[in-house]
Amino acid sequence: MVWxxxxxxxxxxxxxxxxxxxxxxxxxxxxxxxxxxxHAGEVPRLxxxxxxxxxxxxxxxxxxxxxxxxxxxxxxxxxxxxxxxxAILPAVLGGMAEDFTHRLPVRYRLSLTLLTGVLAxxxxxxxxxxxxxxxxxxxxxxxxxxxxxxxxxxIAGLPHAFNIIDxxxxxxxxxxxxxCLALAYVALQVxxxxxxAMLVATAAATAGFLFWNYPRGMLxxxxxxxxxxxxxxxxxxxxxxxxxxxxSPWFPMLLLIYPVWETMFSIYRKWAxxxxxxxxxxxxxxxxxxxxxxxxVFLDDASRDMLMRNNRTSPYLWAFTLLSVxxxxxxxxxxxxxxxxxxxxxVLYVVAYLSIVRFKLPGWVQH
Numbered sequence: 152m153v154w155x156x157x158x159x160x161x162x163x164x165x166x167x168x169x170x171x172x173x174x175x176x177x178x179x180x181x182x183x184x185x186x187x188x189x190h191a192g193e194v195p196r197l198x199x200x201x202x203x204x205x206x207x208x209x210x211x212x213x214x215x216x217x218x219x220x221x222x223x224x225x226x227x228x229x230x231x232x233x234x235x236x237x238a239i240l241p242a243v244l245g246g247m248a249e250d251f252t253h254r255l256p257v258r259y260r261l262s263l264t265l266l267t268g269v270l271a272x273x274x275x276x277x278x279x280x281x282x283x284x285x286x287x288x289x290x291x292x293x294x295x296x297x298x299x300x301x302x303x304x305x306i307a308g309l310p311h312a313f314n315i316i317d318x319x320x321x322x323x324x325x326x327x328x329x330x331c332l333a334l335a336y337v338a339l340q341v342x343x344x345x346x347x348a349m350l351v352a353t354a355a356a357t358a359g360f361l362f363w364n365y366p367r368g369m370l371x372x373x374x375x376x377x378x379x380x381x382x383x384x385x386x387x388x389x390x391x392x393x394x395x396x397x398x399s400p401w402f403p404m405l406l407l408i409y410p411v412w413e414t415m416f417s418i419y420r421k422w423a424x425x426x427x428x429x430x431x432x433x434x435x436x437x438x439x440x441x442x443x444x445x446x447x448v449f450l451d452d453a454s455r456d457m458l459m460r461n462n463r464t465s466p467y468l469w470a471f472t473l474l475s476v477x478x479x480x481x482x483x484x485x486x487x488x489x490x491x492x493x494x495x496x497x498v499l500y501v502v503a504y505l506s507i508v509r510f511k512l513p514g515w516v517q518h
Contacts, residue, residue: 152348155209156355163205163359167370170197171363194368196250198360199375203243205356206379207236210349227345234274235349239382242267242310246374260374261307267382268306277389278302283400283486302389310381312410315417317377318437321365322465323410324372326472327380328357330406333476334387337402337483341395346387353383366462401489405479408496409472416500436500439507440464474499 213228245263249255271277278298281288291298317323331354338347357380363370372380388403404411413436418428441464475496482488 152344152351155213155348155352158212159205159209159352159355160359161205162208163201163356164362166201166204167198167360167363170195170200171370194371196371196373197247197375198364198370198372199243199247199250199377199379201363201370202356202360202372202376202379203247205359206353206383209352209356210236213348213352228348229345231275231345232349235383235386238267238270238274238386239379240267241270242378242382243375246310246314246376246378250373250375260378261311264310264378264382265303265307267310268303271306271382271386271389272299272302275386275390277386278393279305279389279400280393281396281400283490305389306382306385308414309385309407309410310378312407312414313381313384314374314377315414315435316410316437316468317372318435319441319464319468320368320461321361322437322468323377323380324357324361324364325465325469326409327384328354328361329469329472329476330384331357331387333406333480334384334391334403336480337398338387338391340483341391341397343391343394346390346394349383350387353380365465368461397484399484399486399489401486401493402479402483405475405489405493405496408475408493409468409500412497412500416504434508436504437464437468439504440467444507471500471503 210232214232242264245260249260279301280298281291313323331350335347335350392398392400421428445460445463478492
């Protein structure tokens with residue numbers, strides 16, 4: 152598992168350097184007037200290329216070691232890793248197409264993530280078997296297509312959720328890294344070394360990307376990177392629950408409650424204002440924190456000032472993410488505790504959001 156992680160890290164790191172060297176012309180297409188933009192200068196949004204290179208290189212080396220090298224590390228990464236690679240490609244390549252052109256409509260990107268969901272269901276026989284609630288589990292037993300429908304919804308929706316939170320240096324990348332490691336920990340607890348290896352490799356590839364992304368902000372993940380995190384984590388979460396009955400289906404739900412609730416809250420907020428959910432705005436949780444919590448540094452260089460404020464924003468959301476990750480890892484078997492923690496997180500999110508936008512935060516929170 153360690154050697155696969157090393158491959159993933161260096162493949163992502165090196166490819167990130169290559170992208171930085173050769174993709175500056177593509178960065179200029181991202182408009183200065185975008186409402187969610189909180190960086191100065193032209194930064195390539197092609198970090199997904201390095202992430203994909205790191206993930207695929209490590210997964211395929213795991214397959215080679217299993218099929219032809221007698222699997223010396225006993226990871227048992229068989230052909231399923233190849234099917235995973237095929238399944239994630241439509242969503243990730245669609246995101247990269249948007250990163251190159253900035254002209255791929257949301258409906259096409261959503262269709263491609265849905266295609267990834269269909270491939271995951273067909274190639275990996277993926278389906279959510281239960282919800283951890285007696286009445287719902289009986290319904291799922293009678294209507295198996297419900298599990299498939301929720302699977303498609305999860306795989307199609309989570310990439311866009313990660314894209315929404317990908318607004319500050321290191322934010323989405325660190326959230327994805329922590330969630331991958333949390334899923335890998337529980338996978339090891341139930342003896343699923345193959346799934347754990349794929350998740351740890353994804354986390355290592357993310358670490359290679361973060362070398363360029365935080366704190367310097369030299370490379371952004373873009374839609375391709377966000378979609379990769381979303382589809383890999385969605386497929387891994389469903390596979391973990393499907394393979395191991397002792398894992399509560401609310402364990403991945405609590406792990407992912409920050410990006411999931413951010414998306415749902417954003418949809419509600421835009422609908423309430425009479426706007427399309429697909430329209431970008433400057434009111435996602437990290438943006439009010441950037442503007443109203445992190446104080447202006449007042450440097451002579453305006454771009455450096457913005458960079459420092461950008462970097463100071465992400466740790467707030469890292470800490471907020473741990474409010475869900477820590478109890479999820481501690482109580483991954485216990486459905487009622489996980490459901491309670493989901494409810495508490497949602498309440499805390501809404502209270503914190505309203506406090507920020509209404510300028511009612513205590514002084515000690517700001518820095």
